[in-house]
Structures are given as structure tokens and as C-alpha cells.
Amino acid sequence: PNRSSTLKGRSSFARARSPRGARIPVAIQRALMGAGGARRGSGSGPSPPAWDTPAKGGERQESVWHMLRQASPLGTRELVLTGVLVKLLMAVYMFSHVHSYTLYKFLAKLLWKNAATRPPVLIVLILLGWSWVVRTCNRAGMELELVLGGPTKPPAMALSCALVLTNVFLFIHLLHLLGSEMPGQTWRPWLVANAALHGAYLLVICLPHRYLHADARGSLLRTAWESLVAPFGPVTFWHVIVADYATSLAKAFADFQLMLCETYSIATLPTAADAPYVRTTLLWEQLHPACVDSPFNPLLLALPFWVRLWQCLHVYSQTKERKNLWNALKYSTAFPLIYLGWHRRVVPSQTASRLFVLAAVVNSSYTFVWDILMDWGMLQWDKERGCWRLSMREQRLISPRMSVYFLLALFNFALRFLWAMAVFGAMPTRGHGMFFFEAMEIARRTVWAVFRIEWEYVAKVLPRGSGLAGYSVVDKDTISESGEDASLLHAERSASAHEMISVLVSSPKDKAGARPSSHTGTVSADTDL
Numbered sequence: 001p002n003r004s005s006t007l008k009g010r011s012s013f014a015r016a017r018s019p020r021g022a023r024i025p026v027a028i029q030r031a032l033m034g035a036g037g038a039r040r041g042s043g044s045g046p047s048p049p050a051w052d053t054p055a056k057g058g059e060r061q062e063s064v065w066h067m068l069r070q071a072s073p074l075g076t077r078e079l080v081l082t083g084v085l086v087k088l089l090m091a092v093y094m095f096s097h098v099h100s101y102t103l104y105k106f107l108a109k110l111l112w113k114n115a116a117t118r119p120p121v122l123i124v125l126i127l128l129g130w131s132w133v134v135r136t137c138n139r140a141g142m143e144l145e146l147v148l149g150g151p152t153k154p155p156a157m158a159l160s161c162a163l164v165l166t167n168v169f170l171f172i173h174l175l176h177l178l179g180s181e182m183p184g185q186t187w188r189p190w191l192v193a194n195a196a197l198h199g200a201y202l203l204v205i206c207l208p209h210r211y212l213h214a215d216a217r218g219s220l221l222r223t224a225w226e227s228l229v230a231p232f233g234p235v236t237f238w239h240v241i242v243a244d245y246a247t248s249l250a251k252a253f254a255d256f257q258l259m260l261c262e263t264y265s266i267a268t269l270p271t272a273a274d275a276p277y278v279r280t281t282l283l284w285e286q287l288h289p290a291c292v293d294s295p296f297n298p299l300l301l302a303l304p305f306w307v308r309l310w311q312c313l314h315v316y317s318q319t320k321e322r323k324n325l326w327n328a329l330k331y332s333t334a335f336p337l338i339y340l341g342w343h344r345r346v347v348p349s350q351t352a353s354r355l356f357v358l359a360a361v362v363n364s365s366y367t368f369v370w371d372i373l374m375d376w377g378m379l380q381w382d383k384e385r386g387c388w389r390l391s392m393r394e395q396r397l398i399s400p401r402m403s404v405y406f407l408l409a410l411f412n413f414a415l416r417f418l419w420a421m422a423v424f425g426a427m428p429t430r431g432h433g434m435f436f437f438e439a440m441e442i443a444r445r446t447v448w449a450v451f452r453i454e455w456e457y458v459a460k461v462l463p464r465g466s467g468l469a470g471y472s473v474v475d476k477d478t479i480s481e482s483g484e485d486a487s488l489l490h491a492e493r494s495a496s497a498h499e500m501i502s503v504l505v506s507s508p509k510d511k512a513g514a515r516p517s518s519h520t521g522t523v524s525a526d527t528d529l
Contacts, residue, residue, distance in 0.1 A: 078163040085170035092177045099180065109190070110173055112435030114284060115255035116194040116262070120169055120201055122252050122438055124162050126245065129446030131158035136450050140397040142457045148238045153216050164212055168204060172197045188266070188280045195263050198256070230310035237456060241449060243311060246304035247331075248445040251438055253300040261291035298342040305334040323374065330370050333363040364416045371412055371448065377455040378405055395458045398450060408451060415444040 093106045101109075111121055135155040137144055144152040176193030179185060205217060220242070226233035227243045246253075265287045266280065291297070312328035315321075337359040344352040372378050377393055392402045399405075418437065 078160065078167060081167050082163055082170065085167060085174060088174055089170060089177065092174070092181070096177075096181060098183065108432060112432045114288075115258040116191070116198075118435055118438060119249075119252040119255050119259075120165070120197050121435075122249065122442060123201060124165050124169070125439060125442045126249075126446075127158045127162035127165070129442060130449075131155040131162070133446060133449045133453070134158065136398065137453055137457075140454070142397060142453065143461070144453070146461045147453055147456050148241070149236050150219070150238070153213065157213055157216060161212055161216075165201065165204065168200050169197060172200060186277055191263060191266060191280050194259065198259065227307050227311065230307055231314055235311045235315050239311065240308075241452070243304065243308050244452075245445055245449075247308060247334075248441050250301050250304050251434070251441075253303060254297050257294070257296050257300045258288075258291050261294060261296075262287050265291065293342070293346050295342075298338050302335055302338045305331045305338075327370070327374070330366050333359070333366055337363050360417070368413050368416045371416075372409060375448070375455065376405075376408075376451045377459060378409065393458070395462065397454050397458065405451075408447060412444060412448065415440055 089110075093101050093103075109117075111117055132155070134144065134152060138155070172193050176189045179187075179189035179193075204212060206221060208214070208218070223239055223242045224246075227235075227239050227246070230239075230243075233239075262284055266283050269283070309328050309331040312324045312331065316324035316328070337356070340352055340356040340359055344356055379393075392405060396402075396405070418440075
């Protein structure tokens, strides 16, 4: 095809037709637009595809509204519904006749009051973060399919799912607030609403219905189950990503146990017919020590680390690589920390507190060093000196600036230690404090995922190349206003990609519909290339 026409952007290129009038497959579009290879003259990896970078004429990136329209026909309706529900909640907040809400008290009732409110909010934050992960990786020119082992949904899909769950969250809490405005009620609307919210999330996510991107949900649930039975299931890079996200939700698992324990205890309390009504908040505080000190609480807290430990051992049994044993040891350092955090609550002692601090330092230091050396590959091995030298790797896809990676390391270091001390019992973090630390851990895991995927792509995909790789990517700064670029004349394209393109796309000289003479066979336009 005409090279100048291939640089006019995604919209014009997507309208290009093969001689039969069928659309060109996405893989061929990526090959023509330069989705892969090494950035020319920078050594910092692939540049973003042409359609992910704003044109010099002032075009901007697609808005969230446009992303939602691409993800689902209901995307914009979901966004409108979110706005309506937020306005209704604010109306209840402003015109309540029973409660004297302050803004802080109102938000606390919805988001961080105690363990019953936090897990649903964290699920929404993870979806928003994953949308950013996919978008960032796509803008960096990474083909996520080659890393994650299968087709990857667009970032708008995660945004759409986050909106649906947000609307469920807002609707149930709207019913809760309206119910609490009725004087004399005794059915505990706050407790019932939070229990119903957890149940609704489980039904929306786990039931095999055809709504809310059923294929993506099915893949996620299948991966979660295979991770749970790690010694007997497969372990791929996608399994590792899902299980590592679960470790960041360890406190949410413990919160779920606490919510179940306290809800059941309150619901089964014996009450006399003439007994006065006791507020749910008071009952929650009274029952909290017994539920939080239950052995089931630390067991659920340790479950994600147990899963990752067995995944590492399973991979070692297949590959015999010793680094998997060191990785398993990293996750095993969480178990003394969890036990000591629980023990110092049940049987407080100075010795237990000192051992807890020591376990927190060991766990946080180990995980931080592992992130830098292994998960992100930020340091390079000096074969001549036989030691780690403090220099950045040459191939950097997310950003060419080293300062971004140093700030990332500092961010990760701070949150690693704060998270260990807060979650496992060293800091008094009830209410908004715990919500802050859990939200910050989700933010840390989101940033971690971007750079973990980047290193996996650099270490395993770039050395062997992809099926359509083998050509240089055009840097956006070298594209002139007319769309011409002399570097395309020197781009090395793979033979297989060139053949498929020439079969499906007629050159300007073949406008009459004739195939190039070098190809005698035919390829259907619907063939999955």
C-alpha cells in the first residue's frame, strides 16, 4: 500500500479495503502502522502506535466517554446513571431529617467506616487501575497478547465494568440511606445494605450470565480457580499477575471474614420482645474483638501468599530454576508476619512486638529487593565484576527518563514498609486510616503491574520478536505534516508479514483488482492472521 496513506492515522487506515472489500485484519494494521520493533535512535524500546499519539494538528487522545462507547453500547448510559445516583445520594445528604451528616461522616458511612464497607470499593479501584495498566502498555507499543498469553480486552472494558459495579454500589447505598430516614425501623439498613452489596458483587462477577463481558469474566474466574489449586493447575504469567493482585487484596479477604462474622453474630443475637433497640455501630464495636481474633482472620489474610508460594514451587518442579525457590521464600516471609501480628493482638507482649517488627523489616526488604532486581529488571548483571551494578537497563519502554524509574523505586519502597506495618497489626488503622493504606496498596500494585509487564516484554518477547516484528518503528517526532518519513525506506519488515499484506492489500498500481504476480494462492479476508 501507499506508505504516505499508512501514516494518516488509525481512522483513515481502518477504512482501507482489500480488493474483495473486506477490512484488513488488525494484525496487518499493526504491522503497517509500526506496532513493534525498537525505537529508532533511542534504545528505549518501541514507540507508541501512530493512532495512540496525538497528531500535530491538535487532535487529542480519546476521552473516557468515547472509550466507554467503544467498550459497550450501554457505556454512556452507565455513565449517565452514575451521575443520577450520585445526585440522589447528595440530595439525601443535604436534606436528611433524621441524621445530621457532615461530609466526612457521610463519606465514611459509604467508603471506610469499617471492614464491611471497604472490599467493594477496592474492587472498583482495581478495575480502574487495570484499565490504566492496559492503556499505558498499549501506548508504550507493547503487544499484551504476547505477554499475557491471549487476547487482551481494551482499557474501556475495565472502565465499563467499574461503572457497572459503581452503580450497584451507589444504588444499594441509596436504598440504605433512604431506609435509614424512616423513623422507628429495626431492620438495620446499614448492615443489611453492606451484606447485600457483597452478595450482589459476587453474583454480578461470578454468575455465568452473558452480560458484563462474559468472556473476560470467565477467563478471570478460571484463572483465579487455577491459581487457588496451584499445585495442580497451570501457572502462566497471567496466573502470576492475578495471584499477585490477590496478595494486595489480602486485607480485603480478612475484612470479608470480619464482615461475615459480625453480620452473623448481630443477626443471631437473642433479643427480648421489650428490649430497647441497640444501634448497629455499638454492636459492631462490641463484637469486633472476638471476630478479629478468630483464627479464620489470619488464615484468610495468608491465603493469597499461600497460593503464590505453591505457584513458585510448581514452576520449580517444571523448570528446576533456583530463582523460583528464592521467590517461594519471599512469599513464605509473610507467614511469620501474619502470625505475629495476630499473636500480639491475642496475647500482647514486648517480645512478640519486637519479633513482629523484625519480621516486617525482613518481609518488606526482601519484597522490595525482589521487585527491583527480578520483577522489574532495573539492575543489570556485570559479568566482569560479578556483581550488581547500579545502572538502569538500556531498554525502557514506558519512559526513556531514568528519573521515572527511580521515583517508582522510592514509591514502592515507602509503601512496602507502610503496608506491612499497617495491615499486619503494627499501626492503629481503623476506619479511614486502613482504607487509605488499602487504596495506596492498590495504587502501588497497579504501578507495579505496568513495570512488571514491561520487564516481561523486554526479557522474553523482544529477544525472539513477534510474528509481525522485524521492522523499525517510526518515532512520532520524525513524522512530517504530510505524513512522509524517509525512515520507512529503511524499515526491515518480516517476509511473512510482507507476503500477507501484499495478498490482502492492492498496491496503487493494482487498482484494477489484480493480485501481485509473486502470489498465486488466495487468503480469505476472514482468516485469523
